[in-house]
Amino acid sequence: MSIDVQHITKRFGDFVALDDVSVTIPSGGLTALLGPSGGGKSTLLRVIAGLESADAGSVHIEGTDATRLAPQKRNVGFVFQHYAVFKHLTVARNVAFGLEVRKVPRAQVRQKVHELLELVHLSQFADRMPSQLSGGQRQRMALARALAVEPSVLLLDEPFGALDAKVRKELRDWLRRLHDEVHVTTVFVTHDQEEALEVADEIVVVNGGRVEQVGTPDELYDAPANDFVMGFLGEVTSLGGRVLRPHDVELETGPGRDAAREAIVTRVLRIGFETRVLAETVQGEQVTVVMTRTHARTLELVEGMTVWLSAAPGAVSVAAPTGAAGGSDERDPAVPLAV
Numbered sequence: 061m062s063i064d065v066q067h068i069t070k071r072f073g074d075f076v077a078l079d080d081v082s083v084t085i086p087s088g089g090l091t092a093l094l095g096p097s098g099g100g101k102s103t104l105l106r107v108i109a110g111l112e113s114a115d116a117g118s119v120h121i122e123g124t125d126a127t128r129l130a131p132q133k134r135n136v137g138f139v140f141q142h143y144a145v146f147k148h149l150t151v152a153r154n155v156a157f158g159l160e161v162r163k164v165p166r167a168q169v170r171q172k173v174h175e176l177l178e179l180v181h182l183s184q185f186a187d188r189m190p191s192q193l194s195g196g197q198r199q200r201m202a203l204a205r206a207l208a209v210e211p212s213v214l215l216l217d218e219p220f221g222a223l224d225a226k227v228r229k230e231l232r233d234w235l236r237r238l239h240d241e242v243h244v245t246t247v248f249v250t251h252d253q254e255e256a257l258e259v260a261d262e263i264v265v266v267n268g269g270r271v272e273q274v275g276t277p278d279e280l281y282d283a284p285a286n287d288f289v290m291g292f293l294g295e296v297t298s299l300g301g302r303v304l305r306p307h308d309v310e311l312e313t314g315p316g317r318d319a320a321r322e323a324i325v326t327r328v329l330r331i332g333f334e335t336r337v338l339a340e341t342v343q344g345e346q347v348t349v350v351m352t353r354t355h356a357r358t359l360e361l362v363e364g365m366t367v368w369l370s371a372a373p374g375a376v377s378v379a380a381p382t383g384a385a386g387g388s389d390e391r392d393p394a395v396p397l398a399v
């Protein structure tokens with residue numbers, strides 16, 4: 061394992077930002093730290109980087125105990141959301157900076173900068189000043205700069221967070237391709253589940269200073285450890301005290317299955333190729349059902365109509381949180397609903 065975090069606790073005054081966090085991050089992968097704002101993702105990344113010292117626990121990087129090492133001794137590269145560029149240096153000189161500080165011979169620096177600018181598709185901008193680049197190009201320059209010193213680990217804190225949605229999407233596709241080329245162990249922080257699901261090999265879900273689950277995008281989506289992970293990775297609804305995805309609710313216009321719950325359609329919304337049906341069961345549960353527009357049309361759904369709802373065979377579901385606070389510590393593992 062490339063990064064091994066064991067029993068890390070970090071407090072800011074009385075506030076516990078990381079509460080006994082243990083996680084191992086595989087070598088050569090692209091791992092996302094995903095979670096809601098304030099959950100502790102950045103703090104965990106900063107502890108790995110050595111920019112924040114933990115109150116308890118250890119960090120090993122590539123087998124070396126880095127817990128008490130200064131950031132510059134950890135062989136990690138960073139890129140942050142608002143990257144501090146050297147405004148008075150050209151793009152090429154920015155990328156060369158770390159190598160020049162390390163007194164790498166000039167010809168070697170030139171060669172390396174050339175290769176890196178090719179890698180991040182900025183060769184034609186080598187002599188520009190950073191102010192002449194777009195936001196996305198500047199973040200690519202930042203990545204080239206971080207990669208220049210050949211770190212064993214690359215840490216990215218919401219690297220594309222400040223960019224607009226379209227550029228963000230382009231850059232995340234590009235990051236995936238870049239990673240496939242260079243294979244440096246990369247950890248990136250994001251609060252965007254789509255970004256994590258699309259880009260990462262593995263996702264660490266961080267919430268309330270704890271790790272909720274670690275797994276591949278498929279594992280998290282298909283077998284969420286609890287209602288928090290399930291709700292964070294996609295839309296959910298509840299039916300019969302279980303949390304499940306709205307497209308996994310089957311709606312029939314007659315009483316078919318034994319387990320089906322009778323409900324009244326309260327709203328029918330057509331959004332693009334999907335139809336979203338809101339219904340209230342006789343037990344008073346508000347349920348959202350998502351189906352194709354064609355299917356909805358064949359059912360001839362109208363508000364006020366009586367329907368029967370059940371979980372589709374094989375639907376993934378978890379126990380609904382108990383109480384208004386939303387969940388207990390003892391959570392049921394994801395199990396398919398009995399249908």
Ligand SMILES: Nc1ncnc2c1ncn2[C@@H]1O[C@H](COP(=O)(O)OP(=O)(O)OP(=O)(O)O)[C@@H](O)[C@H]1O
Nearest residue numbers: 072075077095096097098099100101102103104251
């Ligand atoms: N230097 C600090 N002093 C005091 N509290 C801090 C400090 N840094 C972080 N915190 C608190 O620790 C908690 C976790 O912060 P952190 O930045 O790790 O969250 P995050 O999951 O990265 O959230 P975001 O996506 O909003 O950055 C937050 O409640 C934050 O206010």
